[in-house]
Amino acid sequence: MVALEEQKCVPCEGGVDPLSDQEIQSLKPSVPDWKLITEGGDKRLKRTFKFPDFKQALEFTNQVGEVAESEGHHPVITLTWGEATVVWWTHAINGLHKNDFVMAARSDRLYGSM
DSSP states (O other): OOOGGGOOOOOOOSOSOOOOHHHHHHHGGGSTTSEEEEETTEEEEEEEEEOSSHHHHHHHHHHHHHHHHHHTOOOEEEEETTEEEEEEOBGGGTBOOHHHHHHHHHHHHHHHTO
16 A cells, blocks of 8 residues: 555545545544644644744745645645644545545655655
């Protein structure tokens, strides 16, 4: 099986169900540092990444943004001094899709390379 961070997002324009709780639990161990949250009734993945300064947090934010743009799948990113909080979910289905786990894993890989 190909690791999540090596996978590409598949187009999701809606019309599919969000992942079931069982599917979420099977994927969650691959992104152990991410919290499973519910906001506005939608399940989401959230993680705050820590940095020694604003410049590195901004660099990470820009790298996540580049990957998101290349995949056509965009998170909410909150940037503050020394922190970048990333939230992934699939707006079109109001919940989690495998793409969100792929992008969370890719975000982790970017963080590990800094």
